[in-house]
Amino acid sequence: xTNFGKALTLAIIFAFATGVAAxxxxxxxxxxxxxxxxxxxxxxxxxGFLLGGIYAFDxxxxxxxxPSSVGRILxxxxxxxxxxxLWRWPLEGISLxxxxxxxxxxxGMSWAKHVDYF
Numbered sequence: 001x002t003n004f005g006k007a008l009t010l011a012i013i014f015a016f017a018t019g020v021a022a023x024x025x026x027x028x029x030x031x032x033x034x035x036x037x038x039x040x041x042x043x044x045x046x047x048g049f050l051l052g053g054i055y056a057f058d059x060x061x062x063x064x065x066x067p068s069s070v071g072r073i074l075x076x077x078x079x080x081x082x083x084x085x086l087w088r089w090p091l092e093g094i095s096l097x098x099x100x101x102x103x104x105x106x107x108g109m110s111w112a113k114h115v116d117y118f
Contacts, residue, residue, distance in 0.1 A: 014049060078101075
């Protein structure tokens with residue numbers, strides 16, 4: 001398996017884990033509709049996808065596959081574009097989301113080390 005394949009697998013695992021965590025914290029017994037719940041799960045999964053890409057490509061990560069700032073930026077942009085497609089943002093929102101995703105991906109573990117789900 002290539003380095004990109006390993007990083008993509010790690011990002012998908014993070015996305016799945018984050019979606020499950022969102023489901024457990026905002027479960028259907030709270031009175032939320034299933035459609036809204038699935039949208040929020042997918043949104044948190046985009047965040048997990050970003051975190052997985054950061055952990056895969058950041059040299060300060062314990063799960064590092066290959067140090068690459070370009071890889072982190074690409075995963076950040078991909079996660080933000082997925083999020084903007086889910087919420088059907090206008091073109092300005094998509095552009096801003098891509099920029100924010102690129103910046104978050106570039107800075108990587110500088111902010112991601114403070115994220116704690118559980």
